[in-house]
Amino acid sequence: MNPVYYLYLAALLFTIGGAGVLIRRNAIVVFMCIELMLNACNLAFVTFSRMHGNLDGQIIAFFTMVVAAAEVVVGLAIIVSIFRTRHTASVDDASLMKL
Amino acid sequence: MTVLAAAASTGEAVQFWLLGIVAVAGALCTIMLRRAVHSALSLAGTMIVLAIFYLANGAYFLGIVQIVVYTGAIMMLFLFVVMLVGVTAADSLKETLKGQRWLAAGLGIGFGVLLIAGIGNASLKQFNGLGDANAGGNVQGLAALIFTKYVFAFEITGALLITAAVGAMVLTHRERTERAKSQREQSIARIKEGKHIPPLPAPGVYARHNAVDIPGLLPDGTPSELTVNPTLRGRGQIRDVSRESLAELKALERRSEKWLGRESADEPEPPPSGGPAPKEHTEGAKK
Amino acid sequence: MSFPLLTATAALPAIGAVATAAVPAAKRSAAKWLALAFSLATFALALVIAFRFVPGAKGPYQLTESHAWIRDFGVRYDLGVDGIAVALIALTTLLIPFVILAGWHDADPLEDTAASDGGSAAGNPRWRPTQGFFALILAVEAMVVLSFEATDVFLFYIFFEAMLIPMYFLIGGFGDGAHAGGEDQAATQRSYAAVKFLLYNLAGGLIMLAAVIGLYAATADQLGTGTFSLQQIVEARAAGKLDLGTGTERLLFLGFFFAFAVKAPLWPLHTWLPNAMGEATAPVAVLITAVVDKVGTFAMLRFCLQLFPGASRWATPVILVLALISIVYGALLAVGQRDIKRLIAYASISHFGFIILGIFAMTTQGQGGATLYMVNHGISTAALMLAAGFLISRRGSRLIADYGGVQKVAPVLAGTFLVGGLATLSLPGMAPFVSEFLVLVGTFSRYPVIGIIATLGIVLAALYVLVLYQRTMTGPVREEVRTMPDLRIRELVVVAPLIALLLFLGVYPKPLTDIVNPAVHHTLSVVDKKDPKPAVQVNAVPGGGRHGHAAPDQDVEAAK
């Protein structure tokens, strides 16, 4: 079998994650979906590195992980503080940007 | 190390198809399940599968990191926050924004199709595996790259992590601006507020049951929500025993009357198991 | 290099603007005198330019200055004047002191105005930025002068646009308290007018910007290095090095022309002018129509024709028709107006029609006439508008119907008003007659029919001016005007010189024509148009007395 299937899988996961971001209202779940998308990307990177026979792809995936970690930390902190003030974690309730 | 030649072995193929299905299922569960906890768990599953795929792709280091950092740390962090926040009843999957779901589905599918089509018509035939790249060991290879070619990016991510940590602290930390209220002040406040001047009633404790998750019954036998812990209430984990106790009461009276020999034929047949109708509830609330 | 005269002329009012704005709010009159002093000094510099300028000299531009400005885009700080520019700079710098004098009290806090100007503003005391008013006027002057001097298209564009900002504030910020519906309604009206002015001109300017960039691209494409320099482009074209395709040239021409037509304003892009002139104070209205709008017509002459001769020739018929419509239409609407200032505004539209007609008639007479027309129209409109302003400030109303019999109580005011009006209807002996007749002759000699229709304009002009004069000045004296004071010294000082100038230029316009003619010839040579030859070549210098003897016997022969 051709490793390109990994890419198809990555694409599929990415799409699912995206759909999740659009559908779910719970901020935490939305976050998880984003993580899912990131992971999909990582999978793609890893596959690419295998494809090209050098480790740069893995390096990128590595960095992605680091950044994701940082992002999750900050993001969850934000969610917590929002929850403290508004007693809900629904992204729709945080729609103060509209006029 | 020649395992990872261009074309993957059959074993890998089998592994791919089995675990791939698992991964997709996990992803779908992540976005479908109503309770955040379940989503988190299924996502963790997907991630583990992905870790295995990394390994299969010769990214040994990443695979381990994936399991340790992602599944181990990040997902646990998620669960932690879920416990902290999302223990309330699961959010309904009913869509509030008009047409959002259809748009999401349409765009999602369209996007996926586009991606897959893109991958499809990209000519990715020849795979020169990681054989020689991993020759000196995968970790060594990565390390060599990170500390030479990508050293700046590495440093910057370090800075990023520190910043993130500090930021999280700043965001979540709450300075206590005023002294905690003493019991006296609280009571004064309660009286000012004017409801629940006495302390909250105790949960129902009876001969047969004895637990904090059972609401105490009002004189008319209706359960009082106030008597149970709000968290249990929020989770809806309350055991309502009003029916049984009422039924027993009735039976007791019957028997005693029979025993006293004064029966009244016009005694209405009590409902054998009549859950307190909502109206009685309200009455109970009134009393 | 020699003393940068042109830069100085533009810089002086700019400095003046800053200085005036810097005067502390308490010292209002000091600011006024300062502004006046600066404007007069600028006028002096303009006179120096006029004298240093040598009409016959070769080369289209004189007193040139040239410095690199934005090297990457070949934008240069190129200044230079031809006769037309000299005349217009002189006009501008001449008018500004009068504008300042006439607007002496226009920006005072309203209660002062009420006290000093006989109740021109009703009631509530309201602070107004007096310093700002005069500073803005000087700023406009600086930009106008610079845009007359700029020979670099981009430089010109910048000031052409920047002009709008101070004008916007002048229109929107200061009104004559002569609005029917009280000060609040007046304020809304004013802001509407100001915004309209801004939007119209910005729209034109943006289209022009596109054209400017397009021009740069074209030159960069063909000359290797892109340039905005008018002279370079004209020379390159003359040398055949630069040849915009017909289509491109026409598009660019339209881009430029649109902006100038809005500014000028040409029918049907004119509707901003009546609002702006109606709502603004009389001096600002003069600033709009006599100074700022001239930049538009001037730019047609300098940029449209010289940069795109072919396209200009191509567009001429349409433009002539539009100009013709403006002439008749503006005059007819002027007849229909009830508001003095709007009437004058529509009259100006009609006159701008004449100017554009003259420019695109592509004859020496037409363009010379058009240039004179710019100057004369500036002076005459200033005289009429300022007199009208004095009238309005006395009665506190802009409606013609509110006046009557003023001539009896304020004869001098009425007299100046009448003279201004007669100049507007271009009575022979007044300066505008010379220019109008030249424009008509120039047009007629190439397009007889258009010339004849345009001549209708002079009848209509007589109609609206005389109707205005009759309704306001003659007839039985109305109660409201019975106590109206006659012109004060300050006001007389404003109007009298203008009238004197009108008469002088009407009787002896030669100084002006001498300056203008070479520039016109140069323009025409760029467009390569020749005056049509008369059907009969009279082999003699016309006008000389020598023919008197020849005439009679010729008659006798003709009679026999």
Next chain:
Amino acid sequence: MENLIALLVAAPLVGAALLLCGGSRLDRAGHWIGSLFAVASFAIGAALFADMLGKSPEHRALHQHLYSWIPVGGFRADVAFQLDQLSMTFVLLITGVGSLIHIYSIGYMAHDDRRRRFFGYLNLFLAAMLLLVLADNYLLLYVGWEGVGLASYLLIGFWQHKPSAATAAKKAFLVNRVGDMGLSIAIMLMFTTFGTFAFGPVLASTGATSQGRLTAIGLLLLLAACGKSAQVPLQSWLGDAMEGPTPVSALIHAATMVTAGVYLITRSGAVFNAAPDAQAAVVAVGAVTLLFGAIVGCAKDDIKKALAGSTMSQIGYMIMAAGLGPIGYAFAIMHLVTHGFFKAGLFLGAGSVMHGMNDEVDMRRYGGLRRYMPVTFVTFGLGYLAIIGFPGLSGFFSKDKIIEAAFAKGGTEGWILGGAALLGAAITAFYMTRVMLMTFFGEKRWDPEEVHPHESPKVMTIPMIVLALGSVFAGALFSVNENFVRWLEPVTSFAHGHSPLSATAVTSATMVVLIIGVGIAWAMYGRRPVPATAPRGSLLTRAARRDLLQDDFNHVVLVRGGEHLTRTLVYLDHSVVDGAVNGTAATMGGLSGRLRQLQSGFVRSYAVQMLGGAAVLVAATLLMRGV
């Protein structure tokens, strides 16, 4: 000697400047200053005349080139004067009559607090008129042409507090502007045809261009003449112009300005000679107007309006004569001069009558005034005899010649014109007799309590006397061995017309119609008493009272139509031209309102948009790579 010409114009101009800018400190001396400058320019004119008489007829024309006025390319307009016999005639008439009327006005305007300004305007008029007749090119003539228009505007509207006066002034100026349009287009046409518009070259080279162009020029000049000389169809302003003070009517609307049209046509004789069609038009206009004016004159009860009608018709005579070509020019001018005398005299007489009757103008309120104001009666009477062409008086000679020339035109045309001229003469006799009888004869129809008719002061009567003398002797003086004709010949050229009727026949015919006219008038107004209120009268009478409905026509067609046109345009400008712009603005606003709905503030809807964008990008890249 040439240099005096400029002085001729300058003198009254300086006077005007002095009086108009001098301010109230000149109020007391104003009238004397004005008169002084007028007389001064008359003196200069006389000196030039004497000098001119000293030269041989061919070399009498003087030229003075002051400076080059408008030099633009091939367009060369100079300020240059030309004083030939024709101009000289006018100069003497203008300055002479002008001076007299200045003096007269001293008395007539004595009680007007704005007398200084009045004299200023009069001087301004003199300057403009002299410029008109002295200019050596059409453009400068145009300046004078409009200048006199301005002066007449100011003087007609002199009593501005009367709305009627203001309106009349405006009307006069506007109608004149229409004529001026003709003149200016004519000048442009000359420029495009000859490359110049100086009299010399243009008139010298008429042979070199096409008939059509000359006809066009001629017709345009005729239009100008119609405007200035109140000829049909532009005559409507003259009647209203009588709103002005009477001296103004005498000077401007009788003696000088209104005859400018005749001057223009005579001056441009060469053009008309070369364009027979234009000439025909001129003749037609003249003939129509002389009848029109006469008819109007018959119906008016306002003495000045009656005289105005007569002016119209007399100028009709001149225009007709000028249209006859070389056989007519001289007589046109001759009649012009004599008419200047007697019509001015008549107006001054009328003014004197009004002066004595508290500015009453209705002749039906006059009557039997001859014994209250004898001098006025005599001078007015002499003027009357002159205008009806009583043998021996100046009108007789000049009008008789014109009628002859009309017949001499030849063919049916000649007969028609001659007939018209004769008929005109008859009607003239009629209405002038009517005026005479209603004013000075019959029983008094005024109330002795309120009006006390009295003779005017010397300062007014002396000019009247002088003019009366002029109107008596001028004609005879001019026509003894054709003095006047030969005097003008070098300029206008002269050809003897060959009349189908002998001179005596024409004269006797004139006499006959004259007697008929007088007889009818005497029968109607002399024998029977005149009703103090006008009878309803026949249809023609009523029409004639209203200037033969010409004003009504103008009102309905021009005024009403114009008002509607402007009103519609104002509306359109606001709703359509402006509305289009505002409409665009409104649509923009609405559009942005719509777009605002997209910004719901829900993160997830933004996310959807982002995903859409991403999809589009991917699709785009794929397509790019695909292509």
